[in-house]
Amino acid sequence: xxxxxxxxxxxxxxxxQQATLRCSPISGHTSVYWYQQALGLGLQFLLWYxxxxxxxxxxxxxxxxxxxxxxxxxxxxxxALELEDSALxxxxxxxxxxxxxxxxxxxxxxxxx
Amino acid sequence: xxxxxxxPQYQHVQEGEDFTTYCNSSTTLSNIQWYKQRPGGHxxxxxxxxxxxxxxxxxxxxxxxxxxxKNSSLHITATQTTDVGTYFCAGPGSGYSTLTFGKGTMLxxxx
Numbered sequence: 167x168x169x170x171x172x173x174x175x176x177x178x179x180x181x182x183q184q185a186t187l188r189c190s191p192i193s194g195h196t197s198v199y200w201y202q203q204a205l206g207l208g209l210q211f212l213l214w215y216x217x218x219x220x221x222x223x224x225x226x227x228x229x230x231x232x233x234x235x236x237x238x239x240x241x242x243x244x245x246a247l248e249l250e251d252s253a254l255x256x257x258x259x260x261x262x263x264x265x266x267x268x269x270x271x272x273x274x275x276x277x278x279x
Numbered sequence: 280x281x282x283x284x285x286x287p288q289y290q291h292v293q294e295g296e297d298f299t300t301y302c303n304s305s306t307t308l309s310n311i312q313w314y315k316q317r318p319g320g321h322x323x324x325x326x327x328x329x330x331x332x333x334x335x336x337x338x339x340x341x342x343x344x345x346x347x348x349k350n351s352s353l354h355i356t357a358t359q360t361t362d363v364g365t366y367f368c369a370g371p372g373s374g375y376s377t378l379t380f381g382k383g384t385m386l387x388x389x390x
Contacts, residue, residue, distance in 0.1 A: 199378070208382035209322070209367065222376040256321055264371045264378045265310060270321040 168193070170271035172257050178277045179247050187242040187274045191259030197221075198240040199260070199268060200232060204253040212255075215240055216262060247278045281306050281372045285381035293389050298355040300384035302368035309371055311344055311351045312378070317364040325353075325366075358388045 200212040211224035215234035229245040260266035282305040314322040328344035341354045365383040
């Protein structure tokens, strides 16, 4: 069974640009979660999508947004990039609830210059 | 909002020594999950505890959920170099709207 996949592996952008990160969950999982992991910090919750709807968002500005497609894959968009957005962005999937085990993808390393 | 705190932030042990990390929540948890992230890797689920006072073992790892369901611990007996990584605990937030992760405990094991 294929795990959670994310693309691209690495992304380099300059300040002010926009970044799009993609995630494909495990087959059968309807929930997708996005986390930001900056150097030395823990996992900061960004967004939760389930069945195509945004269920919750963390304490991040509106320039962090996303969506979930009918096939349950998801996209994270970060507009007006700032230097402090440089981090590892992790996507996780679960069958459908925050009570479930989450399966993480390998992450996208975003570097903002 | 809910806070999940872990201590210590970092621990360096000699191979063969024991290791314990502690997790404390500001609110009562319905369950608690533990994850391990190897250097350069992504978090991998280890276990979930649900019942008050529950103790579960996985080989050299012992997980415990407190009686009040507000704290948990992970104990590793006789650490090995393969145990190196950051261990995170996580619990559901209010309304089960998110999974709140602690900041993790980074374990370094010297041979």
